[in-house]
Amino acid sequence: MTSTPTRPAEHRPVTDPDAPAVYTAGTPVALGRRAAAALSFRNIGAVYVWLLIVVIFSVWAPETFPTATTVKQVLNGNAVAGLVALSVVAPLAARVFDLSVAFTMSLTSVLTAHFLVNAGLGSGTAITLAMTAALLVGVINGIVVVVLRVDSFIATLATGALIQSLITMVTNDSSITGLQLLAKPFASIAQLDAGGITLPVLYLLLAATAIWFLLEHTATGRRLYATGFNENAARLQGVRTGRLRFMTLVTSALLSGFAGVVFASSVGSGSPTAGTPYLLSAYAAAFVGATQLRAGRFNAWGTVIAVLLLGTGITGLGLATSAPWATSLFTGSVLIVALVLTGGRIALPAVLRRRKPSPAEPVASPDKKV
Amino acid sequence: MTSTPTRPAEHRPVTDPDAPAVYTAGTPVALGRRAAAALSFRNIGAVYVWLLIVVIFSVWAPETFPTATTVKQVLNGNAVAGLVALSVVAPLAARVFDLSVAFTMSLTSVLTAHFLVNAGLGSGTAITLAMTAALLVGVINGIVVVVLRVDSFIATLATGALIQSLITMVTNDSSITGLQLLAKPFASIAQLDAGGITLPVLYLLLAATAIWFLLEHTATGRRLYATGFNENAARLQGVRTGRLRFMTLVTSALLSGFAGVVFASSVGSGSPTAGTPYLLSAYAAAFVGATQLRAGRFNAWGTVIAVLLLGTGITGLGLATSAPWATSLFTGSVLIVALVLTGGRIALPAVLRRRKPSPAEPVASPDKKV
Amino acid sequence: GGGATPAAESKPEAASDSPGLAAASKAMEQYTQRPAKIPVTEPVGKKIPKGKKIDFILCGVQSCKDLADYFTAGAKELGWEVKQIPTQGTPESVQAAYEQAVRDKPDAVVASGFPRAVYAKQLAKLKKAGIPVIQSNADEVVGDGISLLKNGPADVDVQGTMIASWVVSNSGAKADTVYFDLPAYTILKPVRDGFETKYREWCEGCGLDTVDVPITAIGKDMPDRVVSYLRSHPKVTHVVFSLGLLNVGVPAALKTAGINGKRIIVNVGDAQSYQYIEGGLTDAAMALNTYETAWIQVDALARHFTGQPMDADQKAELPNMLITKENLPSADGDFPLVEDYQKQFKALWGLS
Amino acid sequence: MHADTSAQTSHGRHAGTAEADRPVLRVEGLSKRFGGTQALKDVDLEIAHGEIHALIGPNGSGKSTLIKILAGYHHAEPGAVAELDGEPFDLGHVTGSRHDRLRFVHQELGLVEELSATDNLALSRGFARTAFGNIRWPEMERRTTALVERFGLGIDVRRPLATATPVQRAVVAIAAALQGWEGRRGVLVLDEPTAVLPPGEVARLFQIVREIRDAGAGVLYVSHRMDEIFALADRVTVIRGGRRIATRLVSELTPRSLAELMAGQEAETAHRPQPPSGAVGRVGETGEAALEVRDLWVGPLRGVGFDLARGERLGITGLVGSGHEAVPYAVCGAWTGPVRGRVRIPERSPRWVDARDAGGLGIPLVPADRATEGVVGDFSVAENMTLPLLDRLRARLGRLHRGREGALVEEWIRRVEVRTAGRGAPITTLSGGNQQKVVMARCLAQQPPVLVLCEPTAGVDVATRQQLYELIERQAGDGMGVIVSSSDTEDLLTLCTRVLVVRDGRIVREISGRDITEPALVHAMEGTE
Numbered sequence A, B: 001m002t003s004t005p006t007r008p009a010e011h012r013p014v015t016d017p018d019a020p021a022v023y024t025a026g027t028p029v030a031l032g033r034r035a036a037a038a039l040s041f042r043n044i045g046a047v048y049v050w051l052l053i054v055v056i057f058s059v060w061a062p063e064t065f066p067t068a069t070t071v072k073q074v075l076n077g078n079a080v081a082g083l084v085a086l087s088v089v090a091p092l093a094a095r096v097f098d099l100s101v102a103f104t105m106s107l108t109s110v111l112t113a114h115f116l117v118n119a120g121l122g123s124g125t126a127i128t129l130a131m132t133a134a135l136l137v138g139v140i141n142g143i144v145v146v147v148l149r150v151d152s153f154i155a156t157l158a159t160g161a162l163i164q165s166l167i168t169m170v171t172n173d174s175s176i177t178g179l180q181l182l183a184k185p186f187a188s189i190a191q192l193d194a195g196g197i198t199l200p201v202l203y204l205l206l207a208a209t210a211i212w213f214l215l216e217h218t219a220t221g222r223r224l225y226a227t228g229f230n231e232n233a234a235r236l237q238g239v240r241t242g243r244l245r246f247m248t249l250v251t252s253a254l255l256s257g258f259a260g261v262v263f264a265s266s267v268g269s270g271s272p273t274a275g276t277p278y279l280l281s282a283y284a285a286a287f288v289g290a291t292q293l294r295a296g297r298f299n300a301w302g303t304v305i306a307v308l309l310l311g312t313g314i315t316g317l318g319l320a321t322s323a324p325w326a327t328s329l330f331t332g333s334v335l336i337v338a339l340v341l342t343g344g345r346i347a348l349p350a351v352l353r354r355r356k357p358s359p360a361e362p363v364a365s366p367d368k369k370v
Numbered sequence C: 001g002g003g004a005t006p007a008a009e010s011k012p013e014a015a016s017d018s019p020g021l022a023a024a025s026k027a028m029e030q031y032t033q034r035p036a037k038i039p040v041t042e043p044v045g046k047k048i049p050k051g052k053k054i055d056f057i058l059c060g061v062q063s064c065k066d067l068a069d070y071f072t073a074g075a076k077e078l079g080w081e082v083k084q085i086p087t088q089g090t091p092e093s094v095q096a097a098y099e100q101a102v103r104d105k106p107d108a109v110v111a112s113g114f115p116r117a118v119y120a121k122q123l124a125k126l127k128k129a130g131i132p133v134i135q136s137n138a139d140e141v142v143g144d145g146i147s148l149l150k151n152g153p154a155d156v157d158v159q160g161t162m163i164a165s166w167v168v169s170n171s172g173a174k175a176d177t178v179y180f181d182l183p184a185y186t187i188l189k190p191v192r193d194g195f196e197t198k199y200r201e202w203c204e205g206c207g208l209d210t211v212d213v214p215i216t217a218i219g220k221d222m223p224d225r226v227v228s229y230l231r232s233h234p235k236v237t238h239v240v241f242s243l244g245l246l247n248v249g250v251p252a253a254l255k256t257a258g259i260n261g262k263r264i265i266v267n268v269g270d271a272q273s274y275q276y277i278e279g280g281l282t283d284a285a286m287a288l289n290t291y292e293t294a295w296i297q298v299d300a301l302a303r304h305f306t307g308q309p310m311d312a313d314q315k316a317e318l319p320n321m322l323i324t325k326e327n328l329p330s331a332d333g334d335f336p337l338v339e340d341y342q343k344q345f346k347a348l349w350g351l352s
Numbered sequence D: 001m002h003a004d005t006s007a008q009t010s011h012g013r014h015a016g017t018a019e020a021d022r023p024v025l026r027v028e029g030l031s032k033r034f035g036g037t038q039a040l041k042d043v044d045l046e047i048a049h050g051e052i053h054a055l056i057g058p059n060g061s062g063k064s065t066l067i068k069i070l071a072g073y074h075h076a077e078p079g080a081v082a083e084l085d086g087e088p089f090d091l092g093h094v095t096g097s098r099h100d101r102l103r104f105v106h107q108e109l110g111l112v113e114e115l116s117a118t119d120n121l122a123l124s125r126g127f128a129r130t131a132f133g134n135i136r137w138p139e140m141e142r143r144t145t146a147l148v149e150r151f152g153l154g155i156d157v158r159r160p161l162a163t164a165t166p167v168q169r170a171v172v173a174i175a176a177a178l179q180g181w182e183g184r185r186g187v188l189v190l191d192e193p194t195a196v197l198p199p200g201e202v203a204r205l206f207q208i209v210r211e212i213r214d215a216g217a218g219v220l221y222v223s224h225r226m227d228e229i230f231a232l233a234d235r236v237t238v239i240r241g242g243r244r245i246a247t248r249l250v251s252e253l254t255p256r257s258l259a260e261l262m263a264g265q266e267a268e269t270a271h272r273p274q275p276p277s278g279a280v281g282r283v284g285e286t287g288e289a290a291l292e293v294r295d296l297w298v299g300p301l302r303g304v305g306f307d308l309a310r311g312e313r314l315g316i317t318g319l320v321g322s323g324h325e326a327v328p329y330a331v332c333g334a335w336t337g338p339v340r341g342r343v344r345i346p347e348r349s350p351r352w353v354d355a356r357d358a359g360g361l362g363i364p365l366v367p368a369d370r371a372t373e374g375v376v377g378d379f380s381v382a383e384n385m386t387l388p389l390l391d392r393l394r395a396r397l398g399r400l401h402r403g404r405e406g407a408l409v410e411e412w413i414r415r416v417e418v419r420t421a422g423r424g425a426p427i428t429t430l431s432g433g434n435q436q437k438v439v440m441a442r443c444l445a446q447q448p449p450v451l452v453l454c455e456p457t458a459g460v461d462v463a464t465r466q467q468l469y470e471l472i473e474r475q476a477g478d479g480m481g482v483i484v485s486s487s488d489t490e491d492l493l494t495l496c497t498r499v500l501v502v503r504d505g506r507i508v509r510e511i512s513g514r515d516i517t518e519p520a521l522v523h524a525m526e527g528t529e
Ligand SMILES: Nc1ncnc2c1ncn2[C@@H]1O[C@H](COP(=O)(O)OP(=O)(O)OP(=O)(O)O)[C@@H](O)[C@H]1O
Pocket: A235, A236, A237, A238, A239, A240, A241, A242, A243, D071, D072, D073, D094, D099, D104
């Protein structure tokens, strides 16, 4: 880990101001430059890798791959994975690892099923209760990490084990199934679709938009990043870092808990291991995402792109071959290629960088000022 | 991970300066103080938690628990887990995450079995070939992380996926079994015992001793820690940080690969998922270990203590109760208790904390934190 | 080898124009009958001792857990105490569970799902200690420490035959089938072989493709894999899953992908499979005789504890049943094949 | 502990007004102990309205600790009294009113360098938002630009501060401290703000500080640069060993008397106002080359080359952005960007080495940024000191020889007078100046043929500065060549035998011996000769 993926300062040529699209426009020239920067390989390299993958599979499986169905399949098939990946973005921005998300997801999946099937409650009540449990998980994580000051990596591993034991108590380690899970009100949560796009895709977009807004456009987001980059400096400037880190843990628990509910609805059962397969891939997506768009910052759309990039490839592979080893081979190589090519590299020491004076720098070039 | 402003430096009163046994002895008073510091709750809190666990289970299961058999069972049953946990210590000391260890372990386990059973090679050849594969994995990890500069967390996730696909190719995802694995030369590797203590326990002790010696007593160890704590500063003092990080990745691959061979010998089969269950527990042990003995530094014996602490509890639970949820409940709570009580506030992943600002200046931990 | 199964023996003659189809239909008709009798008939005959302690080693999958629960219920009838030892299904956790069983010194050990290679050392110790070990659903053979094996490789190939009979007759011998297999579970291999043999025999022109699935796909991208496969192989009409688990989430994924009209059958049906059948999301399932297996193991131990051999139980042919929406006994969970199996077993044990 | 109260009642500029009768900040009986170290003992301090009050003292005397207590980062021991404008405040709690009236520019600035100036300023004072809660970036940027421009410094307020120069960062930190402080009621606290600022920027900072003072606020100013005290401060408080030694009007002091106050009875030996003698000739005249550099292209540098003679102390300087900062890093192979050029140490080998591989020459470097490049915060004093010396401490089996390590460390702790609780103490418990001494010591201990120093005396007190100068001179006398890159002109004037001035990526001027004067340097840097 050595160091965070990358910081913006370091990879972009100094001449194009790191300018998120947020900042006001300017002259046409500036606009053009901004657009070029936004479309640069550095900035959205994963998108180019993605395009390459699309081209490859379109050639490889020309009848089935380049179709609208594939688009829908990729979106529908990766919505839950995307939600889980998004759930770790805000914590990571504040440099908090939440490894319990997988367990929280399993927990809400089995609790929802339990309340619906075994306790015979209605969908609304069942989901509310399950989400309350997720909230509780978030609060407990927050207490252990922020109040008791245990390192988040190990603390959330520990709370993950606690959640696991709760899951085992509820389910006796077997899936909870029942017709209620397959029937209308509940099944619709994940299965209702419009033109072949299911609701979870909408949730994914909403969650990504919300996180993007939070991180990019609000004071809280800026403070979150500040907390993550340099907690001491942030605290020195009056940022309530502890409170923010607490908040991210609650957010991740709620979001991954919601992913568990959606998962239960989509497969029609509450599985005690629902979340497990999503953990590492969620982190992979968040880390790849951090090299995109806002290089060096964990961000929502970068993460979504990473999820879809991998999802597209796996779907394409499924259409083109059925070798059981193809998926992992593909995932591994694409991750490496995407990271190497797009500069998903380790931050070079900030200080040395900083000593590299930029040509444009000498202090007061007036046109730089807004 | 977060940047809990809780570096060890800041917890210790200046009077007993962190006092690794390193600094020369001295007066009897100093010796006494040193001993007190060494036995303090802060320093070896996990050992006290361990003792507590032993007492609890001795009362709970008085006939079966406090016996020599239990000791042997704990040692024999956790030797492989200990080896895997040790394999991540050196990388973590240099702030490198090697998440591929689990896959490397699976790989050597199935490769050894494959060469022995399917290819009919001798034990020596089979093991050599499997370990060569592990070496190769280490080198590839090193290239991706050090040469191509991909963040280790994500890079080793990616290489892990590649290894997984190799495993699937070799095994088609089913365990490789065969009489050769159960027969003498090979079976002895893990099953030979002296007085009920099997060979893997010896390997564990040897590995721990080697890593302890490396980290505590050699220049390389010092440089590894320097690399982990402040890569910039280390590099500017002539430490070849890249080379060291490369080396740790090779070490972890070799050690986890060896764990895979031992595992194959001990269970008599090559399992394509041999390593998976060990990954998170290895990191848990290493992180808990980092709060022990050399607080704030990943270290060998602390890790071994953590493995045995958890192993003792789980064995005790197995003797005392058969509630299926007991194990995770126990693991989770013991982790939290041990970390909270022993000030398990690790200085972690600088990844994530790299820019901890100024050592001495405003940042030094505020009083209110201590 | 499926030659010895009653299914194969019972229909030697072939039908007229498509002899395979006729044979398959006939076989299917037989398999869809709900069996009425448990396969053991000989009463235990002696007073069965109470208070026996039995360790049940789980395999980490749902079906083993079910088996353990039903076994526990049966053992309770006889006043025995069962300790379930959980495992994660990994070889070394299974080994550790056996290690614990060795230390527990129970009166018997029951286990499921793993071949002896995994626990050979402990098995030898148990044998030496005179503790019987009873296995089921494992790629294994009886003897040398294993006193009883139900649903071993020789027993399960009939499941393949049953599935084949349904596929062939359901398609009118015009199937194009994809068989999703989980090689991680070696006991499923004979099922697949049985299926292939009979499928080819009954349906010469039918297409068959087998897709191996890594265990990591379960609960994650399995639905996506199936959708992708079916999209790239649009001619496929029938989908077989070698384990009910593989089908989880697939029907919904097919629906949203707009793939309709595929026929799905699963091996080793579980509660969810039956709910899918009830809801019309899946067409058929091979119902595993879990209740009967569990109780026949109890029966075998009852004989063992009364000084008798377990031969009667080893020889007994456990029933199997092909479930479709028409003959689905109950949708809200698992169900025994022999409706009053408890009564019948208790009669053997002199409890009724 | 009122060692000297002669200036205790003097007033600042606003003397005579009613307001000024009450000091803006008064603390009394401040004590602080860290384990065995008494960092502060019974310190009193009074700052009047409209006064610039300097705080001066040797390294580790407790200046930063005092500031951290004011900031609420450390708790003072019970018994201390603190008043702001006559209102007592609790030193144990950071209350809103204290935050409003005490403003800090900490030595390490406390900025999040990954974020832009706009973000950093907004972190502490809040963001302009719309009804939806989203930030109005244009307005934020306008505000920030306006604030920063008051300091006469253009800066791209959107770019991460990591790309800004030290000066720009210092300005942002000061702007952050001053924003929303319109009434200017209270005290601005500056902890060694000029440690790495070049002379021109120092002047600009002074102007700002004077403006603040003239607006009626108090300023507490910590610095080791004597000339600054005389140029800026109205009064000065000297602390030593955690005790207040004296508070005096600056106008009543001479540099010599101030130095005596600081150093106590050791004044005679410690203070050495004369610049070191011993002019060393250039290569080709008297000396032979210790290091030769040719055709260096690094960052903005365009083909820089020079020879460094044995025993020579060569300064390299230039304006911010001229590229001179790259030279020392490139020579040591520590530059992380693309590098072109050749270097060689003729004494070792006649072969030229590609500048990319210059790291292989093993030239020790004292980096410019102590916190991020110099010390390993989680290491002890000993571990930090021996980091580049480990190869020498090898015993059998590659074991580290602890005994030799201990002896070596103790020797250097003595030689550079590091004030520490022990060699096993974490380096972060040392004061800034003492950390710098450790960093210097480990380079000198290598006794290298060539040594490269960036900001060698940053944060080091006057007496130690002289010691370090002497040590460097002595080693240079034994044949070591030294490259000095420093924003502190005193380093160049006192230590260097020759100075190369870089402008626009090229060496434009070479000044040696007696010609090295401040005006000469400034003219050369600015190209106004
Ligand atoms: N050095 C300082 N100078 C001025 N005010 C400060 C300083 N440090 C902290 N504060 C103020 O004191 C308040 C409390 O600070 P603190 O560090 O306890 O943050 P917090 O929000 O309580 O975070 P946590 O949840 O970690 O306790 C903050 O609102 C901050 O404005």
